[in-house]
Amino acid sequence: MEKHVSEAGFSPEQIDTTRPHPARMYDYYLGGKDNYEADRDAAQRVLDALPELAVTARSNRDFMHRAVRTAVGSGIRQIIDIGTGIPTSPNTHEVARQVNPDVRVAYVDNDPIVSTYAGAKLTNSGNAGFVLADLKDPAGILDHPVTKELIDFGEPVALMLLAVMHFITDDEGAADIVRTMTERLPAGSYLILSHATADFKESDGFGKVEKVYNEESTASAQWRTKGEICAFFEGFDLLEPGVVQLPLWRPDGPVPTGADLAKHIGYGGVGVK
């Protein structure tokens, strides 16, 4: 398959740098440099309210590595990674290709800045493409020409929704969106999902963080409980150990305990259709 070119076409002037964007705030939590003053200011206020989000962002990336290796190790050859974020090495295709070099990846994000990086860092190795689209329009993702060129819906697909569903509220139809995406996937497909939660800690920080996202950024945020997150896996059998706190999903190294474990305020899970 030929190399795919990002359809970005955005010049830096067209990117709104005055409003905090979740992708660039997340980049700041991870210690990245691809963020602007408005992002840094909002992200720092978030970290002041809930410092756990920095350690959770890192354990979320580690979960991604283990989950992708598991899916590709089980025979998955094609991946749709929605809300992929500003490239952070190793990216999904790099993790997947350590297991199988032929894996095809359709990256999706609604942030133009992710799109500007896609050509250089995500899609430059062939068999990968970028779709600038919004998860709130799932059909627009599934029917996009880049998705159709890369993904054969006659064969199992891994759908990745990592740290993105907490930016879609129930009022915006989160459950229906996931259902629309997963209905199209054939049996044997994987759903890899992670999500922030307020289950592990009592703090007024959760409300403060929600306020920053809801009132200032381009996306609203909603914390969900374990039960609410498990509901996204309707129609999927959860792989062991189920939906668990991020570091507890099939760890490949030492696992934090006690107060250290409580700092990881996110769940991850992998299901098979």
Ligand SMILES: C[S@@+](CC[C@H](N)C(=O)[O-])C[C@H]1O[C@@H](n2cnc3c(N)ncnc32)[C@H](O)[C@@H]1O
């Ligand atoms: C917290 S980052 C997660 C990045 C990566 N998936 C990870 O887990 O490391 C959330 C990403 O979702 C994207 N995002 C938020 N709302 C979205 C939407 N409605 N449609 C598509 N992408 C969205 C943001 O632009 C951002 O890049």
